[in-house]
Amino acid sequence: MRFRFTFLVLLLGFVSQLSAQVTSHKPTVFKSSPAATIGAQSPAQSAVARVNGAVLTSADLVREEYAIFPYAKQHNGGIPKEFEKQIRDGALKMIIFEELVYQEALRRKVAIAPGRMQKAESDFRKQFATPQEFSKFIQSDFNGSRQLLNEKIRRSLLIEALLKVEVEDKCNFTTADVKAFYDKNPAKFHHGETYTFQTISVLPPQNATAAQLKEAANKAQSSLKQAKATKTAEEFGLLAEKISDDDFRVMMGQHKPMPADQLAPQVVKALAAMLPNDVSDLIQIDQAYTIVRMQVHAPAGQTKFEEVKAELAKSLKEGKRNKLRMALDAKLHQNARIEEL
Numbered sequence: 337m338r339f340r341f342t343f344l345v346l347l348l349g350f351v352s353q354l355s356a357q358v359t360s361h362k363p364t365v366f367k368s369s370p371a372a373t374i375g376a377q378s379p380a381q382s383a384v385a386r387v388n389g390a391v392l393t394s395a396d397l398v399r400e401e402y403a404i405f406p407y408a409k410q411h412n413g414g415i416p417k418e419f420e421k422q423i424r425d426g427a428l429k430m431i432i433f434e435e436l437v438y439q440e441a442l443r444r445k446v447a448i449a450p451g452r453m454q455k456a457e458s459d460f461r462k463q464f465a466t467p468q469e470f471s472k473f474i475q476s477d478f479n480g481s482r483q484l485l486n487e488k489i490r491r492s493l494l495i496e497a498l499l500k501v502e503v504e505d506k507c508n509f510t511t512a513d514v515k516a517f518y519d520k521n522p523a524k525f526h527h528g529e530t531y532t533f534q535t536i537s538v539l540p541p542q543n544a545t546a547a548q549l550k551e552a553a554n555k556a557q558s559s560l561k562q563a564k565a566t567k568t569a570e571e572f573g574l575l576a577e578k579i580s581d582d583d584f585r586v587m588m589g590q591h592k593p594m595p596a597d598q599l600a601p602q603v604v605k606a607l608a609a610m611l612p613n614d615v616s617d618l619i620q621i622d623q624a625y626t627i628v629r630m631q632v633h634a635p636a637g638q639t640k641f642e643e644v645k646a647e648l649a650k651s652l653k654e655g656k657r658n659k660l661r662m663a664l665d666a667k668l669h670q671n672a673r674i675e676e677l
Contacts, residue, residue: 381393381394381395382394382677383677384396384397384428384431384676384677385428385431385432385674385675385676385677386673386674386675386677387432387435387436387439387672387673387674388439388672388673388674389673390435390439392431392432392435395477396431397424397427397428397431400427400428400430400431401415401423401424401427403427403430404423404426404427404430405419405423416586418583419586428676432674432676433661433665433668434495436665436668436669436672437495437498437499437664437668438491438494438495438498440498440668441494441495441497441498442494444498446494446497446498448490448493448494448497452493453486453489453490453493456489456492456493457486457489460485460489499661499664502660502664503657503660503661503664504657506656506660507653507656507657507660508653509649509652509653509656511645511649513652514645514648514649514652515641515645517648517652518641518644518645518648522638525638525639525641525644526637526638526639527634527636527637527638527639528595528596528597528636529595529596529597529633529634529635529636530593530594530595530596530632530633530634531593531594531596531599531604531607531630531631531632531633531634532591532592532593532594532631532632532634533591533594533607533628533629533630533631534569534572534573534576534584534588534589534590534591534628534629534631535576535580535582535584535589535591535626535627535628535629536559536563536572536575536576536579536580536582536589536626536627537580537581537582537624537625537626537627538552538555538556538559538580538581538624538625538626539552539581539582539624540552540623540624544623549623552623552624552625553625555579556618556625557618559579559580559625559627560617560618560627562575562579563575563615563627563629564615566615566629569588569590569613569629569631570588572588572589572615572629573588573589573590574588576588576589577589582626589629593632593634600619600621602619602620602621603619603621603626603628606619606628607628607630607633608633610628610630611630612630612631612632612633613629613630613631614629614630615627615628615629615630616628616629616630
């Protein structure tokens with residue numbers, strides 16, 4: 337089915353970005369995972385890697401997995417099975433990288449001012465609603481030792497400090513730099529017609545029987561009724577997560593801006609007749625059904641510099657940041673002893 341194929345192709349784009357994220361996202365501020373899973377000294381922990389003799393544990397890995405996949409909060413702390421390997425591999429690369437950066441910071445004798453440490457400790461405590469909740473976390477994740485927690489906070493600050501010197505301070509762009517890039521690359525800022533939307537889909541199995549097709553049609557009608565009753569993108573997204581068969585359910589049905597010429601004609605026809613926040617009727621493509629919630633329609637044209645200036649500056653900085661982090665990662669790996677367990 338063409339619509340199922342389109343969903344899978346787009347999903348691959350999301351998964352392929354995970355490797356980029358492990359070299360681009362800010363060092364994980366130390367905190368409990370959404371599932372409040374593994375204690376810092378728990379016997380249930382296992383070693384997942386050794387970096388120059390330092391042991392990285394399953395607790396470190398789990399926390400980084402949640403940093404890479406924030407949608408886990410909508411999945412009761414779980415990660416969809418189809419993403420497990422990619423996310424684990426990306427998280428493992430990141431915790432190894434951060435350990436190498438931490439060790440380099442220690443080698444350079446990077447110092448953290450007492451005031452900075454105190455502020456970080458205070459900011460960390462603010463994420464807990466009550467002193468009792470904080471104490472429970474200390475007990476579950478650090479066997480009651482605040483010293484261990486402070487060591488983790490200090491470690492995070494050392495990583496940030498070294499990355500600031502080696503990466504952040506080297507990837508700034510002036511407005512003139514951004515404008516020069518815009519002027520030299522006009523084709524990059526010509527866009528076709530695009531739509532941004534959410535979906536709920538009913539996809540019968542391949543080679544479905546007559547009974548299965550009837551069941552899918554009934555489910556589609558029921559889904560439409562529920563979708564029409566939603567009032568916000570969040571309500572529609574939560575419903576998509578619960579009942580949709582397409583792979584975008586893990587992202588609350590959300591699609592990035594899509595070129596009209598890459599969408600099924602039936603979907604384009606429906607979207608063209610809709611206003612923002614409208615929910616479509618059932619759209620049938622072969623034997624599949626989908627419902628779309630329209631968000632943004634952008635006609636084809638040349639995007640003005642002022643409209644893209646902020647996002648372009650961010651993109652250029654992110655690209656430079658990625659290159660600098662990858663170069664730093666390669667440099668730190670050169671003489672390191674790393675074992676993945």
